[in-house]
Each structure stands twice: as C-alpha cells, then as structure tokens.
Amino acid sequence: MDGLQKSVAAWVPAWLLVWATSLGGCAYSPPAHFIVVGNEKSVSISWENSTLGSDGALRAAEKHCAKYGLAAELANQVGRFEATYRCVQAVE
DSSP: OOHHHHHHHHHHHHHHHHHHHHHHHHHOOOOOOOEEEEOSSEEEEEOTTOSSHHHHHHHHHHHHHHTTTOEEEEEEEEETTEEEEEEEOOOO
C-alpha cells in the first residue's frame, strides 16, 4: 500500500463508527412529556408534543388521580390533543 491508501485505510473504521452512531440516533427518540394540570378533583392532559397519544394521556391522568386514591374518568375531549378527566372513586 502506498501512503494515501494507508491514510484512507486508517480513517475507514473511524468513519464507520461515526456513521453507525448517527444512524442509532435516528432510530429512537424518547416521547415528549405530557402537560398535566390538575388537582384532586380533575386533571387536564395535553399530548400535542407526545408520541404516546390519547392512550398515554389516560395513563397520565390515572397516575395523577392515583395520588389522591382516585381513578380517572374521561370528562371532555377539549381538542384534538387535549382532554380533561375527573378524579372519581374507583369502582371495584
């Protein structure tokens, strides 16, 4: 090998590592957080910037209401990416 081939051969592993790392960054991006505003009676969940959608919003509302020993119940679909939930006694 001449000098140029040796120089290129030395950089190939480094470029492969950079390329593989950049692809890995595109493969997964964590979901954005919900905007949760509420108290012990109700909670509003906005998921416009989240990839978890309305199912994730319900889980977030359930988690919020559980702080008060209550369950979440859909009250109103405010918009495409927002809903309000009532915190109610869990039915057993």
